[in-house]
Amino acid sequence: MKVRLARTAGFCMGVRRAMELALTTAHGRPGDIHTYGPLIHNPQVLDLLAGKGIRVMDEIPPPGSRQGGTAIIRAHGVPPEDKQRLKQAGFSRVVDGTCPRVVKVQAIIRRAARRGAAVVIVGDADHPEVVGLKAHAEGRGLVVSGPAEVADLPPLSQVVAVAQTTQSQATFTRVIEELERRFGQVEVHDTICEATHRRQDEVLRLASEVDGVVVVGGKQSGNTKRLAQLASQSGRPAFLVETEADLDRAQLARLGSVGVTAGASTPNWMIKKVVRELGAIRSQGQARLPFWLSRVFRFLVRSQVLVAGGAAGMTVASSLLQEHQPSLTLVGVAFFYIYAMHILNHFLDKEAGQYNEPDRAQFLAKHQGFLIGSGVLSAVAALFLCAMLGTVPFVLVLVMSALGLLYSVPVIPPRLERRIGIHSLKDIPGSKTISAALAWAVIVAVLPALAVGGFHPFSAALAFVYALVMVFVRCAFFDILDVQGDLIVGKETIPIVLGEAKTRRLLLALIVGLALLLALAPLLGLAPALAWALILPVAGLAAMQVVLMRGLMMPGAASEGLVDLNFWLAGALALTWALAN
Numbered sequence: 236m237k238v239r240l241a242r243t244a245g246f247c248m249g250v251r252r253a254m255e256l257a258l259t260t261a262h263g264r265p266g267d268i269h270t271y272g273p274l275i276h277n278p279q280v281l282d283l284l285a286g287k288g289i290r291v292m293d294e295i296p297p298p299g300s301r302q303g304g305t306a307i308i309r310a311h312g313v314p315p316e317d318k319q320r321l322k323q324a325g326f327s328r329v330v331d332g333t334c335p336r337v338v339k340v341q342a343i344i345r346r347a348a349r350r351g352a353a354v355v356i357v358g359d360a361d362h363p364e365v366v367g368l369k370a371h372a373e374g375r376g377l378v379v380s381g382p383a384e385v386a387d388l389p390p391l392s393q394v395v396a397v398a399q400t401t402q403s404q405a406t407f408t409r410v411i412e413e414l415e416r417r418f419g420q421v422e423v424h425d426t427i428c429e430a431t432h433r434r435q436d437e438v439l440r441l442a443s444e445v446d447g448v449v450v451v452g453g454k455q456s457g458n459t460k461r462l463a464q465l466a467s468q469s470g471r472p473a474f475l476v477e478t479e480a481d482l483d484r485a486q487l488a489r490l491g492s493v494g495v496t497a498g499a500s501t502p503n504w505m506i507k508k509v510v511r512e513l514g515a516i517r518s519q520g521q522a523r524l525p526f527w528l529s530r531v532f533r534f535l536v537r538s539q540v541l542v543a544g545g546a547a548g549m550t551v552a553s554s555l556l557q558e559h560q561p562s563l564t565l566v567g568v569a570f571f572y573i574y575a576m577h578i579l580n581h582f583l584d585k586e587a588g589q590y591n592e593p594d595r596a597q598f599l600a601k602h603q604g605f606l607i608g609s610g611v612l613s614a615v616a617a618l619f620l621c622a623m624l625g626t627v628p629f630v631l632v633l634v635m636s637a638l639g640l641l642y643s644v645p646v647i648p649p650r651l652e653r654r655i656g657i658h659s660l661k662d663i664p665g666s667k668t669i670s671a672a673l674a675w676a677v678i679v680a681v682l683p684a685l686a687v688g689g690f691h692p693f694s695a696a697l698a699f700v701y702a703l704v705m706v707f708v709r710c711a712f713f714d715i716l717d718v719q720g721d722l723i724v725g726k727e728t729i730p731i732v733l734g735e736a737k738t739r740r741l742l743l744a745l746i747v748g749l750a751l752l753l754a755l756a757p758l759l760g761l762a763p764a765l766a767w768a769l770i771l772p773v774a775g776l777a778a779m780q781v782v783l784m785r786g787l788m789m790p791g792a793a794s795e796g797l798v799d800l801n802f803w804l805a806g807a808l809a810l811t812w813a814l815a816n
């Protein structure tokens with residue numbers, strides 16, 4: 236089945252910010268953490284937060300009844316007096332997660348109320364955001380949920396109208412028309428959040444281009460329900476599902492294509508699981524060959540065979556860049572080593588995979604026995620091949636294998652652990668990305684130099700930097716896509732430490748720097764002309780980043796495979812160049 240994922244699907248800025256605040260608070264502080272009301276309207280995410288010690292508090296405790304702990308205000312915001320009561324309750328810290336856009340609406344309401352205007356809020360009276368907004372009107376707030384309720388309002392002389400940030404544009408417009416008809420001039424503030432506008436516009440566009448729409452999100456979430464309503468009003472069948480288990484496969488198989496969108500409180504991993512299930516449905520009338528070819532490609536990605544093949548390709552490119560004949564033994568070491576480390580590390584550190592790559596996690600769990608066995612055999616095969624290359628390559632790969640396997644294992648002694656807050660090497664911020672890039676660079680660039688026994692310093696350094704930057708960019712880029720899952724398990728990846736925007740700038744600088752280096756090296760006589768051809772995979776990596784960041788393709792097995800094919804491309808270009816020369 237063809238699946239199209241809406242670019243706007245998933246957490247909006249406000250919800251993501253509140254989640255990040257809650258999770259970073261949970262990782263940094265062992266004490267009690269309570270959110271005042273559910274952080275988001277999604278039961279699965281709330282269960283998960285409870286597992287992290289972040290519990291929901293429905294009522295504010297009486298003054299002085301708490302002895303410390305942290306209270307978190309969710310993205311919807313609260314009445315000003317509730318903030319005060321939280322402080323008086325005795326929490327040692329009150330973290331305000333109110334979305335900055337909701338804060339702006341609160342400010343508009345306060346200003347209007349202070350100059351004596353009546354503030355009409357278009358929204359659901361019981362919604363916590365609206366409850367908070369109304370309280371900022373200092374007794375001058377009135378709530379209407381639709382145009383019919385305007386007639387019930389008392390006579391008003393000065394009217395200011397605002398909207399709940401997730402209100403539908405059509406309802407808001409109709410209410411404003413009614414208000415103007417009844418009260419004459421109305422000061423209108425269209426406070427519907429831009430994220431809501433975009434999400435609603437996109438679902439309408441998507442519905443016109445596919446045979447059906449699946450909306451993923453909590454059934455209690457207002458904005459999720461509104462998306463499903465909009466999709467069904469467009470005449471296409473719409474399915475509101477909380478998880479992939481709710482999908483009606485028989486009915487969906489009758490459709491050729493589906494669009495997927497999600498409410499502002501739906502995390503990425505839940506969307507990914509639904510997308511995966513939909514992709515596995517063969518629509519009635521769908522050609523068998525493309526369906527099975529795409530399944531084979533996904534299998535190669537999930538089983539790590541594709542990325543291991545990429546390491547083999549990089550070894551060929553790196554050997555030829557250093558003007559050595561690529562040897563089958565070196566290619567075998569790279570393939571087996573990378574396969575073994577990727578597979579075994581997944582089983583040693585499964586938690587993040589459940590959120591970041593549910594698709595792969597499910598695949599690996601299903602074939603656990605075979606994959607662990609093949610991972611161990613591959614590690615042995617890599618060491619055996621290294622022994623054939625000499626003592627130094629053997630010892631080097633042995634040490635790297637041990638470090639690779641110990642990476643996720645708690646090796647830090649408890650006393651030191653308590654002092655530095657690190658249990659294993661993986662807890663060192665950014666260590667996963669840096670260590671993966673270093674390991675690849677040693678395997679694909681240093682080993683060929685060691686195996687030959689002599690090397691040209693500049694071309695060896697260039698090959699090392701080429702592998703290091705390519706793999707660093709690949710991993711850091713996937714880390715950007717995986718931020719939600721990494722935050723949940725408390726991984727400090729580079730985007731979590733630096734922030735997404737800085738990480739992207741860093742990746743751009745690395746890509747441009749590497750391309751310049753490859754362009755200049757042959758001109759200065761420091762590397763063969765092959766360096767020019769190797770700019771193409773660098774450009775391929777950059778292009779995939781643009782494609783994924785702009786939402787032109789869904790993150791998942793297919794896009795990961797396309798990223799990794801750039802390593803294959805490097806090997807293919809190098810072989811072609813060698814044959815042509």
Ligand code: SF4
Pocket residue numbers: 247248249250310311334335336337400401428429430431499
């Ligand atoms: S929908 Fe908009 S206003 Fe509401 S929390 Fe999300 S970003 Fe903030």
